[in-house]
Amino acid sequence: MEDKKQGADSNSKKGISRRSFIRGAGLSTAGSVLLTTNAFAFGSEEKLTAGKEFGPGATTIQMKINGMVESLSVEPRTTLAAALRDHLELTGTKVVCDRGSCSACTVYLDGKPVNSCMMSVFDVGDKEITTIEGIAKNGELHPVQEAFIEHDASQCGYCTPGMVMSCVHLVENNTNPTLDDVKNATRGNLCRCGTHPHVFKATLAAANKTN
Amino acid sequence: MNKFSWYEATSIEDALQQVNKTVSEELYQSTNNAAVFKSGGIDVFDWVKEGLINPQKIINIRNIPGLDVISYDAKDGLRIGSNVTLAEMASNSDIKNHYLALHQAINHAATPQLRNMSTLGGNIAQRNRCWYFRSADHQCFRKSGDRCFARHSETGENENHAIIDNGSCVSLHASSISTALMAFNASVVIVNSKGEKKKVLMDDFFVSAGQDIAMETILQAKEIITEIVLPAPSKNTKSYYIKQVARESYDWSLGDVAVVIETSGDTCKSASIVLGAAAPVPYRSVQAQQAMEKKSINNTNAMAAAEAAMSVARPLSKNGYKVPLFKSIISEAILKIT
Structure with a gap:
């Protein structure tokens, strides 16, 4: 780190810093600098490998989901949310806004919460999907799910699966979450019933119980 | 679909x-x-x-190899591959330590779910969020139509729209991260199908609606963004970013500002001040920059810079509130530098 710092100092002592050069360059009308004319010439021997094309009709693909491998026949326009609900009958994942704005459709892609409504099922590849159906283990509810019941954290229930996914992810990745952490984790989860205060209480209670 | x-x-x-x-x-x-x-x-x-x-x-x-790397060097600065996700940027310590305003902008962008999915290349290339532009029922200028629905003084729902450079189109650029990137004098690296690689300053990457109503960036069909590069900030450079929203959890910006100031004691040596949600593209406020240059960073000068920034504002029928809003966040962000 020290070396890096010294590097920055010596650089700024020169007559013209990189920064002021770039700012100056921006004033020219062209505004762009040509870096190279042969960006692809990594090795002249290498041949271009063409990618694979699927669809537009249905293709049979395999998907790792909740610890199983499922086979399904889907078109590229099929969203992951639609594949879960309509092809695999995993209807715990809810589609509400269908535009990535409400997070009701939250699932994990390799452990990270994502909106399953805003991705094609072809985006999944060999990544692992976890849905709300995969949260309870061996018939036992996750502590967050139990706490949601105990603290009355759902009303109409449409946001609940997505809300649970966000809160479980937090509790599994943060051993001692604060109220702000819970708020941050559920930032994207809209709830028209206004259950947020109960969701916060439930998640903090679950975190305390887990740890 | x-x-x-x-x-x-x-x-x-x-x-x-x-x-x-x-x-x-x-x-x-x-x-x-x-x-x-x-x-x-x-x-x-x-x-x-x-x-x-x-x-x-x-x-x-999304799966092209090599476009998902963040690297930082104290001399050469920051390089962010175009397929790096916003979540990866949010958790990067070099960005947090050396480019605070960018870190702040990322943390105020979208939702945790979307940050896990969205890539930086897509974020800066996305189209604006004007509800008329996004509506299939409204053929506006941007879609080769014959009018701007938002501009209409009585029927136009323009409360979120542009107050600066709004002569041709009154939409707002959707990427608040671009506000911070531009303030750090970021450049976009673009490769075309002939294998030519060029570096374009962000100020020149965005296209004003007056220049080309169809486009918001210079990107052509046979071009791809490979990375976004930021010069290394000098030792005395400090930055701050503020985004004002109507809903704290997450929302589109009503007005945001990124301030990058090279300080000498409590004096501003040079300032880079960019406004988001003010104009159809991220707007560099040369007025505010000039007002701060060689001046002490204090309340009077910060207010004067904010006033200067808003001297070019021409609000529409329903977004006059944005002028005091911007004055407030610009001066506040400048004062956070000290």
Whole structure:
């Protein structure tokens, strides 16, 4: 780190810093600098490998989901949310806004919460999907799910699966979450019933119980 | 969504051979054989779901190797691959330590779920969020229509719209991260199908509506963003970012500002001040920059800079509130530098 710092100092002592050069360059009308004319010439021997094309009709693909491998026949326009609900009958994942704005459709892609409504099922590849159906283990509810019941954290229930996914992810990745952490984790989860205060209480209670 | 085929691109060259349209070109003039790029896909799927573009083929550039790296060097600065997600940027310690305003902007962008999906390349190339532009029922100038619905003084719902440079189109650029990137004098690295690689300063990457009503960036169909590069900040450079929203959890910006100031004691040696949600593209406030240069960073000077920034504001019928809003966040961000 020290070396890096010294590097920055010596650089700024020169007559013209990189920064002021770039700012100056921006004033020219062209505004762009040509870096190279042969960006692809990594090795002249290498041949271009063409990618694979699927669809537009249905293709049979395999998907790792909740610890199983499922086979399904889907078109590229099929969203992951639609594949879960309509092809695999995993209807715990809810589609509400269908535009990535409400997070009701939250699932994990390799452990990270994502909106399953805003991705094609072809985006999944060999990544692992976890849905709300995969949260309870061996018939036992996750502590967050139990706490949601105990603290009355759902009303109409449409946001609940997505809300649970966000809160479980937090509790599994943060051993001692604060109220702000819970708020941050559920930032994207809209709830028209206004259950947020109960969701916060439930998640903090679950975190305390887990740890 | 209409049917489309899915092309899984293996390399930049492979992707550039397949593509024939930008989403913007397709939005302006719809065809039936468009092959467009998608990375995170949030913006592209939005357009497809609304039926505003009906591509024949979607080329997935998300899995092209080598575009997902963040690297920092104290001399050369920061390089962020175009497929790096916003979540990866949010957790990067070099960004947090050396580019605070950028870190702040990322943390105020979108939702945790979307940050896990959205890539930086897609974020800066996404189209604006004007509700008329996004509506299939409104053929506005941006979609080769004959009017701007938002501008109308009585019927135009323009409370979120532009107050600066709003002569041709009153939309707002959707990427608040770009506000911070531009303040750090970021450049966009672009490769075309001939293998030419160029570096374009962000100030020149965005295209004003007056220059070209169909486009918001200079990106052409046969071009791909490979990385975004930021020069190394000098030792005495400090930065701050503020985004004002109507809802704290997450929301589109009503007004945001990124301030990058090189200090000498409590004096501003040079200032880079960029406003988001003010104009159709991120707006560099030369007025505010000049007002701060060689001045002490204090309340009087910060207020004067904010006033200078708003001297060019021309609010529409319903967004006059943005002028005091911007004055407040600009002065506040400048004062956070000390």
